[in-house]
Amino acid sequence: MGVRGDVRGGRERARAWGADNPWAVDAGIALLVQAAVTMPFVVPRPPELPPATWPAYGLMTLTVLPLVWRRRAPLGVLLAILATSALYRLAVEGPGQPLPYTGLVAVYTVAALSPARQRLVTAGLLMVAVPVSVGLNTRSARELTFSLFVFAAAYVFGRLTDARQRAQRVEAERAAARERARIAREMHDVLSHAVSLMVVQAEAGPVAVRAAPERAEAAFEAISATGRDAMDQLRRMLGVLREGGEAAPRAPQPDIAAIPGLVERVRAGGLAVDYTTEGGVRALPAATGASVYRIVQEALTNVVRHAGARTVGVRLAHADGVLRVTVTDDGRGPRPGSGGHGLVGMRERAAAHGGTAETGPGPGGKGFEVRVLLPVPAAAVEAGA
Secondary structure, eight states, X not given: OHHHHHHHHHHHHHHHHHHHOHHHHHHHHHHHHHHHHHHHHHSOOOTTSOOOOHHHHHHHHHHHGGGXXXXXXXXXXXXHHXXXXXXXXXXXXXXXXXXXXXXXXHHHHHXXXXXXXXXXXXXXXXXXXXXXXXXXXXXXXXXXXXHHHHHHHHHHHHHHHHHHHHHHHHHHHHHHHHHHHHHHHHHHHHHHHHHHHHHHXXXXXXXXXXXXXXXXXXXXHHHHHHHHHHHHHHHHHHHHHOOSSOOOOOOOOOOGGGHHHHHHHHHHTTOEEEEEEESOEEEOOHHHHHHHHHHHXXXXXXXXXXXXXXXXXXXXXXXXXXXEEEEEEOSSOOOTTOOOHHHHHHHHXXXXXXXXXXXXXXXXXXXXXXXXXXXXXXXXXEEEX
């Protein structure tokens, strides 16, 4: 796995470097092709064949030079190569090439990068240029068949490259959309929870100032703590998005170990919250633990904002390889048409881990209940009761 990962990482770095330095890549390809076309000029030649001359080598180099601009003007480069190749064949008696390297690279580039109209023009040019070239050379059906095959193969490889790049772009766009949706859910959960608690505590503050000053002081402290916690979580999320410069400090996302602190902040707003666990508290994967925390956070936020409840129970139960999360309140219960982004986010988080999330009336048809089932990996270790 380590060697495979290193190879994959090296390939990704090379691809990124190539995308950032297209001129260097095209120049490197031109140099490789130049090395290939040079071989017939340096190997010994039979006496009956014309000698390899410098003018012939110069014209051969001229057929390679346009490849440096192959990505900027693919069809123009192909036309320039056809013209210089015809000049080489008609003006000098130089060594031949085992393969039309420059033409193959140009056809591949047109197929990979050019629109359909230019590709159609290229196909027409090849149907004329290949038979003419064979007619000026051996006039054999074997050479004609071979030439048509290699040029068709270069075109097919170019189209496959274009299809792969399109698929990669689509996947990258989908991944970006999923990441935007994930960040939107995180920010919704953080802001909705923090603002709801702060509003409830602020509304209770003036009453508490007159009736119980010590409760007012606790309410203002809870507002301050809730705001700081929200700012810290937002800073961590935005730090992931920041490009360049000094990144914001990053810390692990909250997980089930942070649920008691969440419950205490909600209690500070005046809501009676009963938090219980069954089957022991288990160490979950970071992503699963963060999702459980966010689900409980969103459920409590909905209770604070919409339920009009006096008490709410939060229960986490581990049994038979499944974690059951239940949040039940004694409020006004489901409302017709209810089910905003928060409930959708709960279902998406549960589904992302192979679980389910259901909402509906509480026991006896009273209040509102959130029921989430998440499979617990076999490697999860019991950390304590």
